Amino acid sequence: MDRAFRKICREVGLRYPPAAVCFISDGEMKRLNTLYRKKRKTTDVLSFPSEERAQPKGLRSTARVLRSEFLGDIAISPRVARRNAKRFGRSMAEEILILLLHGVLHLMGYDHESDRGEMERVEAKLRRRLGLAP
Numbered sequence: 001m002d003r004a005f006r007k008i009c010r011e012v013g014l015r016y017p018p019a020a021v022c023f024i025s026d027g028e029m030k031r032l033n034t035l036y037r038k039k040r041k042t043t044d045v046l047s048f049p050s051e052e053r054a055q056p057k058g059l060r061s062t063a064r065v066l067r068s069e070f071l072g073d074i075a076i077s078p079r080v081a082r083r084n085a086k087r088f089g090r091s092m093a094e095e096i097l098i099l100l101l102h103g104v105l106h107l108m109g110y111d112h113e114s115d116r117g118e119m120e121r122v123e124a125k126l127r128r129r130l131g132l133a134p
Helices: 002-012 026-037 059-066 078-088 092-107 118-130
Strands: 019-023 045-049 072-076
Touching (some): 026 045, 026 072
Antiparallel strands (some): 045 072
């Protein structure tokens, strides 16, 4: 996973490691999701930025500004990741890398819930370049 995470960072334009990654239980993920997002259910990945960031204007320009910074923390639920991998026909390793990429983009300021598809487009492009499933 370490080599693949480094590859993600190179492709995005960030120094390694841009974030701390923690694998947590489903129960803890549900607790955090409830506490921080007011959603009383578990999820696959949560990102906790070290500071509030504006919506990125572009991946490369944002990466240049954030290149040397520690961006925050990424929490992943292996249990949900395993379910997702099975559902989408991916390996567990590939699913974890997809979640790491997703988490890093959130830490950079992307927000798929409010950006009219920008994060989705950036993530899809990066997945293709990294050889990850669409």
